[in-house]
Every structure is written in C-alpha cells, then in structure tokens.
Amino acid sequence: MKALIFIAALLFSSLTVSAAETKIMIRAKARDAKFIGSSLGGAHIIVRNKVNRQILAEGNTTGSTGNTDLIMKVAKARGASITDSQTAGFLASIDIHEPTFITIEMISPLNNQQAQAAISTELWLIPGKHILGDGIILEVPGFIIDILKPRTHQYIPLNTIKGKPFQFQANIVMMCGCVIEKGGVWNSDEIEVKGILKKDGKYIKEVTLSLISTNLFEGSDMLNIPGNYELTLYAYHEKSGNTGVDKVNYVVYE
Structure with missing residues (x-):
C-alpha cells in the first residue's frame, strides 16, 4: 500500500x-x-x-x-x-x-x-x-448609443409640446469610446443617424438626427397626438459596416 x-x-x-x-x-x-x-x-x-x-x-x-x-x-x-x-x-x-x-x-x-x-x-x-x-x-463591431431625450417612460403633457418641435437627442461613440465629430477621424458626415417613431405599436415616420457637438446628435419633429410612443434610434456607417441601436418608450398625454 x-x-x-x-x-x-x-x-x-x-x-x-x-x-x-x-x-x-x-x-x-x-x-x-x-x-x-x-x-x-x-x-x-x-x-x-x-x-x-x-x-x-x-x-x-x-x-x-x-x-x-x-x-x-x-x-x-x-x-x-x-x-x-x-x-x-x-x-x-x-x-x-x-x-x-x-x-x-x-x-x-x-x-x-x-x-x-x-x-x-x-x-x-x-x-x-x-x-x-x-x-x-x-x-x-458597432456603436454605443444612449438616447438622452426623451427619457425612458417619460410622461409628457401634450399642451407643453403641441405646435412646437419635439426634440430627440442621443450620445453616440465608437465601441472603444472614441469620439465622433465633423471631419474627424470618425467623421459624423459619414454616419447615418435616424430615429424610427411608432405610436401605439404602429409605425409613424423616420426622423433624421444631425451632429450638434462632439458625439451629440439631435433631431426634432411635431408630436400633436397623445399616445404611447416608441423611438428606435440607429446609427449606420456604410464603409465599416458598423451599426448601433438604442430604444426608448415615452408617453404623451392630454
């Protein structure tokens, strides 16, 4: 043993x-x-x-x-x-x-x-x-996207936005955190940024967002009808194939 x-x-x-x-x-x-x-x-x-x-x-x-x-x-x-x-x-x-x-x-x-x-x-x-x-x-691959406006499940009184442009805003960076800016190494002019709007589950329209400062994209549209809204925001760069998406739901009420 x-x-x-x-x-x-x-x-x-x-x-x-x-x-x-x-x-x-x-x-x-x-x-x-x-x-x-x-x-x-x-x-x-x-x-x-x-x-x-x-x-x-x-x-x-x-x-x-x-x-x-x-x-x-x-x-x-x-x-x-x-x-x-x-x-x-x-x-x-x-x-x-x-x-x-x-x-x-x-x-x-x-x-x-x-x-x-x-x-x-x-x-x-x-x-x-x-x-x-x-x-x-x-x-x-991809982009990091954070929708800043509107906020998740934000309740928005119709009388505060009716007849006025409603602002959509998002922060977008490369997957390494590298900055996106006009004419930069990661050129905002080459990146398509759009928001797909739905109300009560039905498609309404697309909204184009443009760079307003480093990494920050903004667009607007008129929201004149109450309902449950969903914004799907995407970024697409044709040359690299990079894509990114973020979503937010919000409510417009009377």
Missing part, C-alpha cells in the same frame, strides 16, 4: 513539475477604431479549456485605447505592431503541462449592456510558449 501511495505521489509531482506558466495577451479592438480599455470599463475576458469548459483565466482589459496615429493612420507592414506598452489588454497567465485547446470568450463593452457583443475564438496553447506583443485581438 505504501508503495502505491509513493508511486502516486511521484506521478503527481511529475505532473506538477512539468506544468509551465504560459502567458497570452488578449485585446478587444473596436472595428474601424481603437482598443477597449479602462476609460470605458474594459471588455470582460474568459479563457476556458474547450474540452471540459474549465475556466483557466478571467478578467477585464485595462489600459489606454492606444495610439491613434499608429492604429488609424500609419500604413501597416506585415509583422508591425499596432500596440504599445500602454495599450489596453488582459494578460492571462495559465499553468498547463501539455498542449491545450482553449476558447477565448469576450463580452464588450462591459458597462454598456445595450451595445454589448459576445465575441469568441479558439486556439492551441503550448506549455511555456507565450503569445505576447499585440497578442490575440478580437474585433468588436
């Missing part, structure tokens, strides 16, 4: 000794934009063993959105890095004793649920063979 215990202990010790720390840098990058980091609350990363779904590492990306010129303006040669030491990422450190097939799951942006996307990829990790530098970059 003692001999069996001794052999088992040796085998366990062998496995423990042979396990090697393996590091992998994981980053979340907004499509046609920069990296998702601390300023936006980060992207949530989960690394799993694909076979048994065991979580091997978990955390959020932290750091800066990166160098705008390097990411967006400089021509990229093969092997050239688009990150620096400050660029946001999550460094996973995993102990494995044999090649392991992993799944990387990402939810981003973590703190903006209406814009969240789940992205994943799979790859082999080899013991002691680190994946650093730019690492594994997962791309997140």
Whole structure:
C-alpha cells in the first residue's frame, strides 16, 4: 500500500513539475477604431479549456485605447505592431503541462449592456510558449448609443409640446469610446443617424438626427397626438459596416 501511495505521489509531482506558466495577451479592438480599455470599463475576458469548459483565466482589459496615429493612420507592414506598452489588454497567465485547446470568450463593452457583443475564438496553447506583443485581438463591431431625450417612460403633457418641435437627442461613440465629430477621424458626415417613431405599436415616420457637438446628435419633429410612443434610434456607417441601436418608450398625454 505504501508503495502505491509513493508511486502516486511521484506521478503527481511529475505532473506538477512539468506544468509551465504560459502567458497570452488578449485585446478587444473596436472595428474601424481603437482598443477597449479602462476609460470605458474594459471588455470582460474568459479563457476556458474547450474540452471540459474549465475556466483557466478571467478578467477585464485595462489600459489606454492606444495610439491613434499608429492604429488609424500609419500604413501597416506585415509583422508591425499596432500596440504599445500602454495599450489596453488582459494578460492571462495559465499553468498547463501539455498542449491545450482553449476558447477565448469576450463580452464588450462591459458597462454598456445595450451595445454589448459576445465575441469568441479558439486556439492551441503550448506549455511555456507565450503569445505576447499585440497578442490575440478580437474585433468588436458597432456603436454605443444612449438616447438622452426623451427619457425612458417619460410622461409628457401634450399642451407643453403641441405646435412646437419635439426634440430627440442621443450620445453616440465608437465601441472603444472614441469620439465622433465633423471631419474627424470618425467623421459624423459619414454616419447615418435616424430615429424610427411608432405610436401605439404602429409605425409613424423616420426622423433624421444631425451632429450638434462632439458625439451629440439631435433631431426634432411635431408630436400633436397623445399616445404611447416608441423611438428606435440607429446609427449606420456604410464603409465599416458598423451599426448601433438604442430604444426608448415615452408617453404623451392630454
């Protein structure tokens, strides 16, 4: 019996000794934009063993959105890095004793649920063979949209708006939080922003919103009939395929 215990202990010790720390840098990058980091609350990363779904590492990306010129303006040669030491990422450190097939799951942006996307990829990790530098970059498409006016379930007296333009307003940013402005790197002139209006569940019309200041879009329409209203507001960029949506319900009453 003692001999069996001794052999088992040796085998366990062998496995423990042979396990090697393996590091992998994981980053979340907004499509046609920069990296998702601390300023936006980060992207949530989960690394799993694909076979048994065991979580091997978990955390959020932290750091800066990166160098705008390097990411967006400089021509990229093969092997050239688009990150620096400050660029946001999550460094996973995993102990494995044999090649392991992993799944990387990402939810981003973590703190903006209406814009969240789940992205994943799979790859082999080899013991002691680190994946650093730019690492594994997962791309997140879309826009983050927050409708500011009207407010959710706002009750609006008809006599305060009848015969006057009713204002719709939304804040829109890239998935990394990067700013949208007229003539900027992310040019508002190239982004279509419209609101789809319904009253009591039936389509009424579309309203166009235009940039009035950095990230802030505004439009207006006449609301002369009481009812339960729904505004579905979207942004669309044809060149990149980025889209985003937010919705709000409000009530106009007599």
